[in-house]
Amino acid sequence: MSPSPIRQPRFRSAAAQRGAVLYVALIMLILMALLGIAGMQVASMQEKMASNYRAANRAFQNSEGVVRAAEQTAEAISNRQPVASGSLLQAADIARNCDDGFDPMVWAAARVDETSPAVKVRQIDSCIVGEAALDMGTPLDEATPVFQITGFATDDKDAATSAVVIDTVFKL
Template identity: 40%
Template sequence: MNRSGFNSPRKQRGAALYVALIFLIILALLGITGMQVATMQERMSANYLATNTAFQRTEELARQAEAEVGASTRLEENCGGFDPAAFGVQAAIDVAAGNPEPPARVRKVEQCVGGGQVNIGEFPPSEQVFQRYRITAYRSDRAADPTSDAVVDTIFIGR
């Protein structure tokens, strides 16, 4: 008896093996791609965390300086020769050398702007109730081995 739909084992050519190997290669490529995407997302989230940490530490330092200025326990610096770009670079060099992180820089705006008062016209000292301060703070995400840094420059109006 010879059945027309039945193939004997000697006539099979091994097509199932080829199909299985192709599927295995496709699944391996998908797995490798998935791992690369996950690694990239992990790096991106670590960078975001470092940047956010540096910004939060800088904001904290700026708010501390504002509180000290508001309580009049902090003396402001003079304005001569201040370069905000060099401030962050020098601070990074100081931290790398093992020196403590730099404090926030506090300057009176009226003293830093040439040509007298910022306001139009002159006010007598008895009417100068509010003082404007420029506060510049620099911090990295961590003092030892920083990976990200931030500078916050604010204007604070105090008494």
């Protein structure tokens, strides 16, 4: 018996190959590029949200500082202590009229284009005690000073992107 010839594997010629791997690789590259673009857009949106949160938080903290400084100044004025000349609040700035029509929202809306801090202080203890329409009588003790303090501040004095107004009641 004669030995059988060894079979050689048959390869297709280069012209007969269809290139399926090339198409799959290109599709995978396109999908990876789309995922990368989507990831960049998400990161950009998160950066904008963080920046807005930071600006709003800074504006709130600045406004809180304006209100706290006004509280300290109002307390100094009530105790007849000297007030610093650079303070936002002076004794003459405190309104003592109950029915002056002050609306914190209107006051805040008037400051929409401002960047410098501002404060509005009203002494309202006489509006609360003894002058009620219910004829509750006169108080036994002198009223403790009560102030309505409205403060305005922005996140940055030069290029403001956020502004906050805080309206609070402060009792000594």
